[in-house]
Amino acid sequence: MKLDSRQLRYLTAEDWKVLTAVEMGSKNHELVPTVLIAQIAGKHIGVHKSIATLAKSGLVAKIKNAKYDGYRLTYGGLDYLSLNSLRRTDTVFSLGNQIGVGKESDIYVVADPTGKQLVLKLHRLGRISFRTVKANRDYLRNKTTGSWMYLSRLAAMKEYAFMQVLKREGFPVPEPIAQSRHTLVMELIDSFPLRSIDNVSNPLKLYGELMDLIVRLAKVGLIHGDFNEFNLLIKEDPVTKKSTPILIDFPQMLSTTHENAKWYFDRDVNCIKRFFSRQFKFTSDEPGPFFEDAIKDTDQNKRLDIEVEATGFSRKMAKDLDRFVEAVGFQNEADEDTAEVAEDEGSHEVDQDYSEGEDDEEEEEDDEEEEETNSQTVQGDQNEDH
Ligand code: ADP
Ligand code: MG
CATH class of the missing domain: 1.10.510.10 (Transferase(Phosphotransferase) domain 1)
Known part of the structure; x- marks a missing residue:
């Protein structure tokens, strides 16, 4: 899934509230009912309009054939929430080139507000396929998107915690700078x-x-x-x-x-x-x-x-x-x-999540603005992030 921060600046304060509400609702619901989203977001929010915007940008996904009307957060949505936190704390100002695609992570060069280059690592557990993994296939197959996101968040937290103590003890590791959800920011090692x-x-x-x-x-x-x-x-x-x-x-x-x-x-x-x-x-x-x-x-x-x-x-x-x-x-x-990178039917849940929203992104190819080829500013609405 490519990380495209262009929509970030077009989201309104209400859109962010609704996206955050979907995230909060996901803690207890695999599929978050629209009424619950509305409840969490607050009564003055135009939930339907925001949900439409978020769904169009691939940040939330409507689940078909569900018993009730509901949405779930996509990895794109989680990426946005995380980038928004990093932007609000002045950790990340712009997004540069992708320098690594690991089996279970994406690595980008980013810059802080002073222009200093850093590394953003996004954990993407569940992306690899487990065709060759015989043991515990059921454990992996039965995982829901929410639990992959939870595990990705744990991976980022654990990685950050270890980098902090290792750096402090003088081990040769990159300096950890920030962590949010499934992402962390660290020193770029030339x-x-x-x-x-x-x-x-x-x-x-x-x-x-x-x-x-x-x-x-x-x-x-x-x-x-x-x-x-x-x-x-x-x-x-x-x-x-x-x-x-x-x-x-x-x-x-x-x-x-x-x-x-x-x-x-x-x-x-x-x-x-x-x-x-x-x-x-x-x-x-x-x-x-x-x-x-x-x-x-x-x-x-x-x-x-x-x-x-x-x-x-x-x-x-x-x-x-x-x-x-x-x-x-x-x-x-x-x-x-x-x-192997996800391809087989064994990792259906995950495949779905990593591909969804991409068509929308293509359609949305915006002509409104010429971006620098290798740097997108992560600017947007300055509103809160819970
Ligand atoms: P994965 O878990 O996907 O293997 P890594 O943390 O090993 O992720 O990063 C993948 C690649 O990204 C590395 O092999 C390296 O080339 C690059 N990379 C990761 N972190 C940094 C960093 N702090 N500075 C420079 N390059 C990095
Ligand atoms: Mg590695």
Whole structure:
């Protein structure tokens, strides 16, 4: 689903109230009855007119054949609510190019009001198809749009919470800037993913740094869980030319006390070994690192896994997200070929949601305004967001 912020500025204060009402109603209703939308939005609001506008822009969807007249929020609507929050807090001013399409996220360059470039990550859980995933297919198939949105929000919250503590503890991660619903904003790392680098001057040194990073994480109670060439960005200092690896992508991060912790730790280590041998023809003489050694001198006063659990990201949320992650088999990006972008009938709920509204968008192709090709300002009505 493409993120098109052009309608953002045309929505009125009433439209925003109604969109927010649909979101609030979605907490208890898969399909939010129109009367409830009206009730939440307030009696002075022209609900029908706003709903028509929102539906035309693909921000809410009417469900056919329902027992009652009702709507549900689409991912487009959720994107708008989130962008509106980020705009109102002066976090994001304009939307630039998409720089990444992950299996379960979209990455955009955005700019803050001073023109500083940042990264906006939108979590899109449920987008991949699970044709190849045998276990837990029913768990995935029976998910509703609302529960995918809930999980996407959890992924963003978890990722943000981890980035905050990791940054504070001096780990090489992007600076987290804001989080809203299923999105987060972070520092843009001017870099290349490790995957795209053919040559390094000193593979032994880089290898050592990456293994140290895995061990340092374990010492504070954490395993990245997807530590590979896609999630390591190599940043070069323009003056000293020194390269530093920056770690990204944290929704699957797990505790060293997880029952399969050793397995995930070893997988992270082996991913790097495999990549270095394939890409740089480099194999270390040293065995390890080993999980048992890494956790031996864990600093119990600095258990970041426990700290994150104590923040807004509760145990229940962690459990909900873990069930999803386990259901997709802890998909690892380095084993890419086992995942596909949604196409098959198995992910019907999700397909529907990611495609809906696109026809409308095409029709709406507005000639009113010439946009800069790579930057849309996220300006609109300055009204509240609940
Ligand atoms: P996914 O969960 O979809 O894998 P990632 O967080 O790994 O999402 O991001 C996907 C890609 O987007 C990365 O491989 C990287 O190229 C780019 N990217 C993500 N975050 C940043 C950032 N902070 N700075 C620069 N590029 C980034
Ligand atoms: Mg990634």
